[in-house]
Amino acid sequence: MPEDSVRIAVVGATGQVGFPLAQSLTNAGHDVTAISRIRTAQNGRKLDLLTDAGVSLAFCEDYTDTDAMIEIFQGHDTVVVATRMNTAIAGEVGGHIIDAAAAAGVTRFVPDEFGTHTLALEYGCGTLFDVKKKTQERVIASGMNYTLMFTGGFFDYFLPNLRLFDRITTFGDLSIQFATHDISDIAEISARSVVDSRTVNKAVQIHGNVVTQTEVVEILRDCWPDYGFEYEHVTTEDIIYQKEHADPKLVSAKGGAEPDRERAGINYTIWVLGRLSAPNHENTLNASHLFPDYVYKKPEDVLCDRNFVFGDK
Numbered sequence: 111m112p113e114d115s116v117r118i119a120v121v122g123a124t125g126q127v128g129f130p131l132a133q134s135l136t137n138a139g140h141d142v143t144a145i146s147r148i149r150t151a152q153n154g155r156k157l158d159l160l161t162d163a164g165v166s167l168a169f170c171e172d173y174t175d176t177d178a179m180i181e182i183f184q185g186h187d188t189v190v191v192a193t194r195m196n197t198a199i200a201g202e203v204g205g206h207i208i209d210a211a212a213a214a215g216v217t218r219f220v221p222d223e224f225g226t227h228t229l230a231l232e233y234g235c236g237t238l239f240d241v242k243k244k245t246q247e248r249v250i251a252s253g254m255n256y257t258l259m260f261t262g263g264f265f266d267y268f269l270p271n272l273r274l275f276d277r278i279t280t281f282g283d284l285s286i287q288f289a290t291h292d293i294s295d296i297a298e299i300s301a302r303s304v305v306d307s308r309t310v311n312k313a314v315q316i317h318g319n320v321v322t323q324t325e326v327v328e329i330l331r332d333c334w335p336d337y338g339f340e341y342e343h344v345t346t347e348d349i350i351y352q353k354e355h356a357d358p359k360l361v362s363a364k365g366g367a368e369p370d371r372e373r374a375g376i377n378y379t380i381w382v383l384g385r386l387s388a389p390n391h392e393n394t395l396n397a398s399h400l401f402p403d404y405v406y407k408k409p410e411d412v413l414c415d416r417n418f419v420f421g422d423k
């Protein structure tokens with residue numbers, strides 16, 4: 111184990127972010143505890159892979175059980191939260207996890223962000239971002255150090271594909287620039303950032319690939335010139351209407367955990383306001399400056415990959 115090894119707990123370690131993040135932290139020589147609610151048919155394989163990699167497992171069926179969480183967090187320097195996220199989950203468990211970490215003597219807390227730069231947003235842009243902002247305030251008030259990871263969009267959701275969408279779907283203003291990254295890069299940069307002394311009480315903006323929807327659709331067409339894609343565009347007016355009127359409970363998108371109205375708030379912030387990332391925000395470090403030699407996967411690397419675009423089709 112390296113001299114600067116950190117004891118770090120990852121809550122939600124079987125998820126899209128949590129799993130590769132726990133792996134990256136372990137590969138870097140840190141002492142990682144993966145926290146999951148319960149072993150299931152869905153997460154069992156990932157839990158086994160983490161165990162094989164040398165990660166310790168801890169289970170807590172109910173993250174509002176503060177005493178149980180304090181016991182799990184005891185002895186850890188850092189807690190990273192990467193559970194599934196929507197306003198209901200944030201409201202139910204977010205505060206309890208922060209309180210338990212503070213009570214257990216954890217010194218750095220990394221809340222469940224991994225997307226839009228919510229620190230730079232004012233309240234009212236979308237319900238999911240509002241709860242993430244509230245959580246940030248609670249972390250800051252807890253007295254623990256913190257690091258906020260703003261990753262831009264995951265390739266899966268932000269690059270055109272037919273796995274998560276029925277047609278090639280574009281949103282709002284096609285010329286808005288946005289940052290998007292492969293989940294493996296998000297995990298690796300997050301793993302480096304959350305143990306780095308330069309990022310204490312800072313936000314980190316991952317900003318390795320910055321593109322527009324027009325550009326990525328062109329890359330897709332260049333990769334698959336003979337495929338007859340069908341297209342769908344969700345207009346700015348639609349997004350604005352849906353932000354106020356879509357069902358606040360129904361989750362109709364194929365990917366993601368947010369109900370339709372929350373998702374419309376996300377689309378509004380990204381594809382109408384153009385505020386997914388904020389590399390120049392005053393309390394924000396640009397990951398491209400922190401780790402200048404890191405080479406990110408590019409959109410064209412995955413848009414030419416049959417599995418990424420078509421999956422099982």
Ligand SMILES: NC(=O)c1ccc[n+]([C@@H]2O[C@H](COP(=O)([O-])OP(=O)(O)OC[C@H]3O[C@@H](n4cnc5c(N)ncnc54)[C@H](OP(=O)(O)O)[C@@H]3O)[C@@H](O)[C@H]2O)c1
Nearest residue numbers: 122124125126127146147193194195222223224225263264
């Ligand atoms: N930037 C982007 O494009 C983008 C895209 C998607 C998500 N995100 C953000 O990334 C963060 C992590 O999301 P993710 O997609 O990695 O999560 P995820 O894969 O949906 O879920 C992570 C883990 O959370 C646990 N979980 C599921 N439901 C839960 C609940 N009700 N309460 C507590 N734990 C629950 C599950 O683990 P166990 O069953 O093992 O407990 C699951 O494996 C979120 O903040 C999300 O908003 C960003």
